[in-house]
Amino acid sequence: MSNLLEISNLKKWFPVSSRSLWGKPAYVRAVDDVSFVVKEGETMGIVGESGCGKSTLGRTILKLLQPTSGSVHFDGEDITSFSNSRMRAVRRNMQIMFQDPYASLDPRMTIANIIAEPMDTMKTVQNSEQRLDHIVELLEVCGINKAFLNRYPHEFSGGQRQRIGIARALSVMPKLIVCDEPVSALDVSIQSQIINLLVDLQRRFNLTLVFISHDLGVVEYISDRVGVMYLGKIVEIASKRELFAHPTHPYTKALLLSIPEIGSRKFEDETPILEGDIPSPINPPSGCPFHTRCPEVMPDCSQIVPELKEVGEGHLVSCIRH
Amino acid sequence: MAQEVLIQVKDLLTQFRLDDGLLTAVNGISFEIHKGETLGIVGESGCGKSVTALSLLNLIEPPGKVAGGEILCDGVNVLKMNKRELRSFRGNQIAMVFQEPMTSLNPVFTVGNQIDEVIRIHNRVSSHEARERTIELLRLVNIPLPEQRYGEYPHQLSGGMRQRVMIAMALACNPKLLICDEPTTALDVTVQAQVLKLINKLKRQMDMAIMLITHDLAVISSIADRVIIMYAGQIVEEAIEREIFTNPLHPYTEALLKSIPSLSKNTEELYMIKGMVPNLLQRHEGCLFAPRCEYAREICRSVEPSSCLVGNTKVLCHKYMDDWEVAP
Numbered sequence: 001m002s003n004l005l006e007i008s009n010l011k012k013w014f015p016v017s018s019r020s021l022w023g024k025p026a027y028v029r030a031v032d033d034v035s036f037v038v039k040e041g042e043t044m045g046i047v048g049e050s051g052c053g054k055s056t057l058g059r060t061i062l063k064l065l066q067p068t069s070g071s072v073h074f075d076g077e078d079i080t081s082f083s084n085s086r087m088r089a090v091r092r093n094m095q096i097m098f099q100d101p102y103a104s105l106d107p108r109m110t111i112a113n114i115i116a117e118p119m120d121t122m123k124t125v126q127n128s129e130q131r132l133d134h135i136v137e138l139l140e141v142c143g144i145n146k147a148f149l150n151r152y153p154h155e156f157s158g159g160q161r162q163r164i165g166i167a168r169a170l171s172v173m174p175k176l177i178v179c180d181e182p183v184s185a186l187d188v189s190i191q192s193q194i195i196n197l198l199v200d201l202q203r204r205f206n207l208t209l210v211f212i213s214h215d216l217g218v219v220e221y222i223s224d225r226v227g228v229m230y231l232g233k234i235v236e237i238a239s240k241r242e243l244f245a246h247p248t249h250p251y252t253k254a255l256l257l258s259i260p261e262i263g264s265r266k267f268e269d270e271t272p273i274l275e276g277d278i279p280s281p282i283n284p285p286s287g288c289p290f291h292t293r294c295p296e297v298m299p300d301c302s303q304i305v306p307e308l309k310e311v312g313e314g315h316l317v318s319c320i321r322h
Numbered sequence: 323m324a325q326e327v328l329i330q331v332k333d334l335l336t337q338f339r340l341d342d343g344l345l346t347a348v349n350g351i352s353f354e355i356h357k358g359e360t361l362g363i364v365g366e367s368g369c370g371k372s373v374t375a376l377s378l379l380n381l382i383e384p385p386g387k388v389a390g391g392e393i394l395c396d397g398v399n400v401l402k403m404n405k406r407e408l409r410s411f412r413g414n415q416i417a418m419v420f421q422e423p424m425t426s427l428n429p430v431f432t433v434g435n436q437i438d439e440v441i442r443i444h445n446r447v448s449s450h451e452a453r454e455r456t457i458e459l460l461r462l463v464n465i466p467l468p469e470q471r472y473g474e475y476p477h478q479l480s481g482g483m484r485q486r487v488m489i490a491m492a493l494a495c496n497p498k499l500l501i502c503d504e505p506t507t508a509l510d511v512t513v514q515a516q517v518l519k520l521i522n523k524l525k526r527q528m529d530m531a532i533m534l535i536t537h538d539l540a541v542i543s544s545i546a547d548r549v550i551i552m553y554a555g556q557i558v559e560e561a562i563e564r565e566i567f568t569n570p571l572h573p574y575t576e577a578l579l580k581s582i583p584s585l586s587k588n589t590e591e592l593y594m595i596k597g598m599v600p601n602l603l604q605r606h607e608g609c610l611f612a613p614r615c616e617y618a619r620e621i622c623r624s625v626e627p628s629s630c631l632v633g634n635t636k637v638l639c640h641k642y643m644d645d646w647e648v649a650p
Contacts, residue, residue: 049510157598187366187537189595192581196592214510217540221583221592258515260540262567262579267518267544274512277480 003073004175004208005038005061010070012053012060016282028281030056032232033070035308040175043202043209045223045240047216047255051278053232054212058178061210062094063087075175092122095169099181101161105153111164112149115139118172138167141204143197159190166197170205178210183218195222216259220244225314228252231281231289234308238315248317250296288320296321328395328498328531329355329378329416335390336370336377343603347373349555350391355499360525360532362546362563364539364578368599370555371535375501378533379412413444417492421504423484427476433487434460434472440494459490462527464520482513486520493524500524501533506541518545539582543567551575554600554610561635571637573615609640617641 011034013027030053038044048054059065061072063079071080079090095118098104105114112135116125125131139146142163153161162182169177179198183191199222202209213219219226220240227237228251236249247253254274260266276293279285285292291301300320308316336348348370355361363371377388380400393400395415403411420426428436437459438452447455453472460468463486476484485505492500502521506514522545525532536542542549542563549566551559551574559572570576580593597614600606609615612622619640627640640646 049512159598188539188578188581189366190598192583192592193594195583196594199591216511217583254512258511260514260518260538260544262540262543262582265544267515267522269519273515273519275516277482277513278510 002040003037004040004075005210006073007037007061008035008071008073010034010057010060010072011068012056012065013068026282029053029232029284030281031060031067032284034229034232034234035070036227036234036237038176038208038210040208041202041206042224043211043222045219045226046210046212046229047214047219047226048229049214049278051281052229053281054214054229055180057229058096058180058210058212062091062096062178064096088122092118092124092172093175094178095172095174095176096178096180097162097165097169097182100185101158101165102153102185104165105161107153110150110152111144111156114153114164115167115171118168122172124172134171138171141170141201142167143193157190158186159193162186162194163197166194166201170201173205174207176208176210178212180212181214182211184213184215191218198222216255228255231278231284233289233318234316235290235319236315236317237308238312242312242315246312246315248311248315248322249290249319250294251290254293254295288318326357327354328357330394331355331374331378331391332394333391334374334377334388334393336373336382336386337389338386340385340603345602346555347386347602348377351552351555351557352391353550353557353560355531355533356548357498358525358529358531359547360534360545362542362549363533363535363552364537364542364549365552366537366599368554368602369552371552372503374552375418375503375533375535378501379416379418380408381412410444413440413495413497415497416499416501417495417497418501418503419485419488419492419505421507423481423488423508424476426488427484429476432473432475433479434474437487437491437494440491444495455494456490459493460487462493462524463487463490464516465490480513481509482516485509485517489517489520489524493528496528497530499531499533501535503535504537505534507536507538514541521545539567539578551578554602556610556638557629557636558611558638559635560637565633565635569635571632571635571642572611572639573617573641574611577614577616609638621645 010031012031013029016026016028034057046054060067067080071078074090115135115138116131119125125134136146144160144163183194186194201207211222223240225239226243227234230251236252247256257273274293279292287302287304288306291297304320306318306320308318311317311322332352333350334348335350338345338347365371376382378393382388388401434456437456441452441455457468457472460471465471465486506517521532534546546563548562550557553574559575570579577595581595583592595614600610608623608625609627612618622640627638629636629638630642632642
């Protein structure tokens, strides 16, 4: 399998107003030096807590946000410096699906028009008959009754809207879909319907997915490989099986310990699993970003910035202990 | 475990009069809360779990109304209390922590000020005493540097910290029951773990009962003693935590458990519950879950099931009733 997406040393810093007029400009380091590859047909899961930069990463990959530095290679081409008009052709092959099914669909468009919008802007269909056929086909594929073609988004439930979002992303037959928390706004029974649909479509159309979520259970279910993010950096990346069987970075370990599981009484004793909150990304801690909360911290951790190092086959960890 | 009843709910019926009809959010449910236990209430959005909690405090506002039933606390019906009685009942007997810590705190007052207020409404104390008590409460909920936090505004605190402040406020009058409505839904997993541990610690230290409302089965399994599963305004199953998760009886509970992707199980395809939650504005015949149930028979679609006891589990399903085998 060839690499569909390669990102190297990708950074996205957002400027924020500094405290004083002559002070040094301050930045939120939302994505800070992230590198990984995604192979064709695979699902790459990105997990992390809120504010760790996972959504920014997804948008920077699609160049919906211009990277501050670093590069994005898609399908063999370096698209980092592509102009907007050149990106339009590339976007035919890269689409996104959003978290909030209520905010991501235009309330004044019928679902037929919503689904067809990518086809219309990219002119992938020749005539209106072909367009309609394609819409009907997409609706069927995504499990929506085609009689609802001319209805508006408010007439649908959250799960159905997410299906519409999937149909829209699929309409131009992309190679890559970035799924930004596609199921976190849904109830359990609906969540499993959407996950199964995504898995099914991926097999059918050989899609490559970048699946962003804070829910480790969902990520474990759907991904082939998983990257764990903390404060804008990838701290550990490995195949799903390896990551969940042998978590190596202290943050990954803590994360796995914090997840409530059925049948485990994890929260009986009083010692907290991880203390404190995530530090501000404007002023990230020196050295390893996790050293302020790390249970295995050493004196060197606040000095040395750890790099991603291979500890096993395809298993990379950024921790100076390894 | 001592099964001393703290709150008894009988046939609670809460309805909302909306433009397009009468919506029955809670449909005649009965349950008990025992002293010192953690009762978990699980269900998907719209199943009536939050409305149940608000009904317990008689906090339902028009167009909603508690249309029937009784809520007994020490033999007194909460629904019949006057304003003054309610005022001392809320806070002293039952206190509630809401889901959204940011919208539940007033942004223009310091957090210390807001907790002081609660203490001073319920007790005759000087402002100095109130401040002392507030700082003690902040310390109790593991807020570092409570003296300094006392003078800070909600926006200066992180989400987890705000939720702790909300808990501190609820604890101000030593309630006998603390209702937590989705206390950790807005929080990250590591912070969620901290808050859940805190709730466990407080329950033990203050000998309170906890009613925990959430849609997250894993959270419930981790901390609840007894679990109630709600669907479309009804209690479909009620049992102790172990029973629910090892031996679910109601088809809905069973389906819910099968549809969660979890770290330990590795299934080829996730189980799906087909269809959607029924529209509660419409009248339904038979069992409300029947259209989505894989065991449904003719009788399920026509006759409403009644609650029956199987072992120690209370379940609302025809499958466990006497007429199941002969039913068409």
